[in-house]
Amino acid sequence: MSVDLRGPAAATTLVEAIRNPSSLVRLDATSWEGVLSCARRNAVLAYLGERAWSQGVIDELPEVPRDSLLSARVSAARLAQLARWELDRARRVLHAVEIPMIALKGVAYLLRGMPHAATRLLSDIDIMVPRSSLAEAEKLLHAAGWRATNLDPYDQRYYRQWSHEIPPLQYPGRILALDVHHTICPPVSRLRPDPEAFWAASEAHGDSGVRVLSPVDSVLHAAVHLFFDSDFDGRFRDLVDLHELLAAFSADDAFWHDLVSRAREQGLGRPLYYALQALSRVLGTPIPTATSREALGFRPPLPVALWMNRTLAEVLAPIDPQRWPPAHRGRLWLLYVRSHWLRMPAHLLVPHLVRKSLRKGRQYSADV
């Protein structure tokens, strides 16, 4: 049995298929099995279906994989519909007292009508309100029926003191959670972009009362998110988001130049540098030479850059579903510590990680 086609080679086939969906037409049964499984593991099956659909190759595919692709697309589209609904419900509450809101990440891509948006397997929607309105927004959402998800007192305190969002809210009986942010980076982290500047550059979405980040700010937010979220498992999906954002926004000639200068202005050059490196290494995303050269100015000292770029390319590439137990645990742990290092000062970080690692033992083997 040719295990390889289902194993590590599947990740390569998947990346190739995302870049060039017509490559799917040539796959044999074993390769199909590997690609579908790998796409599922990395939450991009619906996206692959969308790519095959929009590039007009879907009808040339064999029946079984085609059904899987279409089925995944249908399922993700349902989540997208729920995301719009959840956003609208939150908007009704906040709009009544004129608290402005910016839709972030997945639900913002939906509002922008980006084709990949309806293929994300959403579990929550993210919105941002001004810090000065945060307490009132939380109170109003509670009064309107949302409930704080069940967190222990330590997690509650973690969110409130050190995080850039309040504990996730959940409306009983609904599938998607609601994350309310007041900025895009944790306030105790080393990165301190100015939230006012995001508000000033944000764009109204029709006359709905909901705003979205400007194109360059959307990209910077996605880049920050890629390296700040402590969970490095399955981040290929987030890299795909960035890939799509760049493809959509770079139609504007001024985009690349604006992106680099905005990163400089907001002190977000480092995450942008890493994001561009990872994109070009993993997905072969086209990036203008001038932009790559300018981004070098954001590079950390060379040994750090070499290690980080290699590690990121490894952990952001599609995860091989055949490998069990999953690989990269050691490096994932280092990156986990690093993401916290960026987030929290050391005197807060060390006790936090000790606490987390003690607690983790119980469920470790089950949900790696």
Next chain:
Amino acid sequence: MKVGALSRDEAQLRMAASGLALQIPPITVRVRSPLRFLAEQMRDLYCDYELADAGEFADVDIRMLRVREIRKWVHPEVQFIVDGTTPFDPFPLAQALPMFEWGLNWVFAHRMHSYLLLHAAVVERDEQALVLPAWPGSGKSTLAASLSCRGWRYLSDEFGAIALDDAQVLPFARPAALKNESIDVMRAFAPEAFIGEVFPETRKGTVAHFRVPTQSILRGRAPARVAAIVFPDFNAGAPVSLVTLGKATAFLKLAGNAFNYEVVGERGFRAVSALVRRADSCVLRYGDLASAHAAIDDVMRKAHGQK
């Protein structure tokens, strides 16, 4: 080649290496596991199913592996791995088979959105399919298993997979999960039926699996036309009664009972409409299998007369 053609050792070896690629129409499921007792139990339950070749496409790839952790030596556990993820907490090792069966149901319910998936048992006789939609505990598995021992074709005890274009029902014929008292009820009703090992104290109580009759498996993936919809409602000792449902009520009950009605959207709405227009619906209250069978015979005679 059929699973039953493998010797005990061959089944174990194959399952530990390239896996058993079971053709369970409409899909192929590859199971890999080094657990010898699981290979044996699966060989018994799935003996009439065709095996796909190792190089053929499998829709679902499942591994059942023992949890490797020192503290699990005393209370060994097993995990269900699909596409390199573990959607469930581990089960006690001895319950690997019930875990596989529930896990495969979960995968089917989450993936197969090219069908409307009713939460229903389905049987068929003379080209007339009977759909038995119900929540757990209402006796649909037992009813389907018992009917299949009296000449009906068994399509499923869990999924009414309705094609979205013509509202025909497709089989997903897997062992029926009998729970608690229904295990003995089935043994008494059909002593010739094969019922696998009994698993006490699972998350859903005591469970044993009823093997799908060979004749039903031989029908393969042939779809069937839905002729009647009967919502079973088991109450021990209760007298049998049939209450006909209006089309609108039947629509709401059927749509509300589907796994993926909201996901498939408008096409699901159309499929449910087609089903309730085509077939009459009723609620069947019953307290024993014999009277339920008699009532179902009445329902089917009536459906046949209307055709």
